[in-house]
Amino acid sequence: MALYLITGGAGFIGSHLVEELLRRGQQVRVLDNFSTGKRENIDPLRERLELIEGDIRSYHTVRQAVHGVEYILHQGALPSVPRSINDPITTNEVNVGGTLNLLDAARDAGVKRVVYASSSSVYGANTQVPKREDMTPQPISPYAVSKLSGEHYCQVFSRTYGLETVCLRYFNVFGPRQDPQSAYAAFIPKFASGILRHQELTIDGDGSQSRDFTFVRNVVEANLLAATAPGVGGEVFNIACGASLSVNEVAAHLAQLCGTTGRLVHGPSRAGDVPHSLADISRAKERLGYEPGVDARQGLAQVVQWFQEKFSREGRP
Numbered sequence: 001m002a003l004y005l006i007t008g009g010a011g012f013i014g015s016h017l018v019e020e021l022l023r024r025g026q027q028v029r030v031l032d033n034f035s036t037g038k039r040e041n042i043d044p045l046r047e048r049l050e051l052i053e054g055d056i057r058s059y060h061t062v063r064q065a066v067h068g069v070e071y072i073l074h075q076g077a078l079p080s081v082p083r084s085i086n087d088p089i090t091t092n093e094v095n096v097g098g099t100l101n102l103l104d105a106a107r108d109a110g111v112k113r114v115v116y117a118s119s120s121s122v123y124g125a126n127t128q129v130p131k132r133e134d135m136t137p138q139p140i141s142p143y144a145v146s147k148l149s150g151e152h153y154c155q156v157f158s159r160t161y162g163l164e165t166v167c168l169r170y171f172n173v174f175g176p177r178q179d180p181q182s183a184y185a186a187f188i189p190k191f192a193s194g195i196l197r198h199q200e201l202t203i204d205g206d207g208s209q210s211r212d213f214t215f216v217r218n219v220v221e222a223n224l225l226a227a228t229a230p231g232v233g234g235e236v237f238n239i240a241c242g243a244s245l246s247v248n249e250v251a252a253h254l255a256q257l258c259g260t261t262g263r264l265v266h267g268p269s270r271a272g273d274v275p276h277s278l279a280d281i282s283r284a285k286e287r288l289g290y291e292p293g294v295d296a297r298q299g300l301a302q303v304v305q306w307f308q309e310k311f312s313r314e315g316r317p
């Protein structure tokens with residue numbers, strides 16, 4: 001049994017990691033300031049984990065949080081492109097400063113490995129598909145810059161101090177517990193919940209833009225492999241499904257799963273939206289033994305079911 005620290009453990013992806021680690025009999029400590037994460041995400045597991053309510057920007061809090069830890073799965077961040085455009089300074093403080101705090105503390109505490117949640121957004125303006133890890137990143141938002149800076153810090157800590165780090169570039173993660181309410185909500189939870197509530201929903205542009213939508217279960221699997229796979233310290237991996245769907249296809253599939261045609265309209269394209277994103281996941285397959293066990297369509301069915309159960313518990317829509 002090993003002690004894992006999950007930063008951002010009350011968030012969407014973090015809480016799935018917490019759940020799976022506990023299911024596997026590991027010890028879990030969560031560091032979260034609940035800025036975008038929710039207590040309800042970890043409440044059912046509260047008795048079985050250690051919670052440090054605090055901020056990764058605090059050097060002292062982070063030092064306390066890494067004490068005795070073997071593996072860190074670093075999910076804590078402000079994870080939104082539009083938010084970073086509105087407030088690049090705070091995004092940088094949390095995503096870059098917080099990551100540096102954590103790496104510095106992890107090195108001093110003798111942590112075995114830090115797995116860092118990076119993002120496909122680092123590829124940015126590079127329009128080549130599929131995306132390969134050796135392509136030159138061309139970030140086009142403060143968020144993407146912050147995620148790429150975190151990667152560079154991870155690699156420098158590996159090279160300079162011998163701290164093992166692994167960077168995972170997640171592609172458009174979706175699944176249960178993803179927040180449909182936030183001003184920066186991702187497309188799938190917003191549409192799944194909106195269609196069930198018969199709301200009119202606006203697709204950005206003509207909807208032909210495609211993404212490698214990745215079910216959260218695959219991301220959990222990738223993190224757990226990356227924490228312990230031998231000989232991958234200092235490396236970067238794409239974590240995705242390796243297949244893409246257009247926004248129109250996803251919206252149509254969600255409507256079908258919800259048993260309605262949906263009320264979908266098209267609006268203007270979103271500034272800075274790349275037309276297509278698709279990952280080459282061969283490196284993760286070879287080096288981590290990663291396989292995306294759940295494809296996007298199976299994942300969408302689980303999301304719709306999750307919202308149906310949630311709404312029926314809450315007595316709505």
Ligand SMILES: NC(=O)c1ccc[n+]([C@@H]2O[C@H](COP(=O)([O-])OP(=O)(O)OC[C@H]3O[C@@H](n4cnc5c(N)ncnc54)[C@H](O)[C@@H]3O)[C@@H](O)[C@H]2O)c1
Nearest residue numbers: 008010011012013033034035036037055056076077079173
């Ligand atoms: N969801 C995606 O599609 C996606 C894609 C690429 C990368 N990522 C990365 O995955 C990670 C998790 O994202 P998510 O989608 O679960 O988002 P989320 O907002 O649900 O989770 C982020 C968590 O970090 C916590 N947090 C934020 N600032 C903090 C701070 N200063 N101190 C302590 N905790 C703090 C939040 O409260 C939240 O619980 C992030 O690092 C994000 O950049 C997500």
